[in-house]
Amino acid sequence: MLKVLKAGFYTTVQDSGRFCYRNKGVPVSGVMDEMSVFKINSLLENEESSAVLEITMTGPTLIFEKETYMALGGAEMSATLNDLPIQNYKVYLIEIGDMLSFGRLEKGFRSYLGVKGGFTTKEMLGSRSFYKPITKYNRVIDNDMVSYEAQEVFLPKISEIKVDSFLDNLVLEVSKGPEFDILSDKQLEDIFSKTFTVAHENNRMAYQLTETISPHKISMLTSATIPGTVQLTPVGKLIVLMKDGQTTGGYPRAVQLTDKAICILAQKKGGDSISFKLV
């Protein structure tokens, strides 16, 4: 078990997502920044779908109650293991009683903790990803226990990787959304020329952007949305749906973020700037 002394701002268990229930309105969920988690699970030689802890903005304080190996990735949060600084994308041996804590958020917004074999919390509808009410809780709280299996011997093929960080990247690459062609020239010009600020209304469901573009009166029937869909509301506000985003929506779907752009945006917080580029 991993004992949660302090939960931090918003810490959840996430895997690669909950599939095949979107026709019943269930969001896909799963890790927001797939690229960082892919590297962690590769280092630990885990399955790609192994569950990790997603740690948002302010990190938790955690005590390991079983031996294992761990790796961190994503945001840089001044992590320490038994009060000694540790780095991202490096495998560390964990002994019983080791304490992992986090300090200042240096860069990015979401950090990830992987353990050998992944976390083994209860699967609901084929996934461990937290999403209330599919799972009982929406996040871990103080004194929770998060389960994993003990791992005594593991010789990683690669114990450390240097990564090309995308945490400073401000450009979100997008393709055309289904309603792209019915937007006005002015709206399209605004989308691709303006710099947008991430609003404080940002979470696992959606990121709102502060600056607005020209309003519209387009009326459409509710239709499917996916993570990375950028909706344009009638008042000209842009809303980027993320992993816990609703599965259908009635606003025009202006553009669609690439998988990499979703990871880049997942590492942004309120007040950060971004821009869109059509590819």
Added chain:
Amino acid sequence: MNSPKINIKSFGIHSVLIEWPNEVSELILDKILHFERFLNKEVFTNKEWELVPSYNSLLIINRTKKIDFEKFSFNINQWYVQLKETPKPDRYLWRLPVSYDLEFGIDLEMVANQLHKTKEEIIALHTRATYTVFGIGFLPGFMYLGGINKELEIPRKAEPRSKVVKGAVGIAGKQTGIYPQESPGGWNIIGNCAVPIFDASKENPCFVSVGDNIEFYEISKAEHDLNKIEAEVGIYKPEKIIMDA
């Protein structure tokens, strides 16, 4: 009947959207569900694929792989032409009990006043219609129901409530539906349905599918309380009738 024309659009690298004419129509919904059934049975037989129907569209998603749009849209057109050879899917009519007791129907008196009707007339209008599920979204198990009586059309509340209880039955504009879980909401609440529309502990967490029909019937508060207990212990079975395809 000639098949209505489809329009195929790329939507990210993992999904493709098929659109039918932009109208709320049972005929179009029939065609979409027929095609969905064909694709599920004949083409996308593994769990790598997911299909999401809604009103006039069908989204096809691959979990991980990139879709070659040109090739894929050519295939979709071919499959659409072959469609007539497969049987239509089974569709169900679900009869759901609603208590319109004022304890649950917190806006029922206001709705009646605003529409210049009695509470009984509102209940009669709401229970007399047969509704069609045109989509499921917004929340797990939240049904977009079409077919509300024109006389029940009323604007959504100016100030949405921060908390609407699970099972609340609401009306707003041309829509009616049930909140499958506690959530914020702006619809006018006229009753409560204790049948759990969504239950994550079940293999099929939502018994309703897009294309099914829904009817509501009135029950007393006492019956509602009993339904609620049955639902909590998991023995309640909603009443279903197979529809003529």
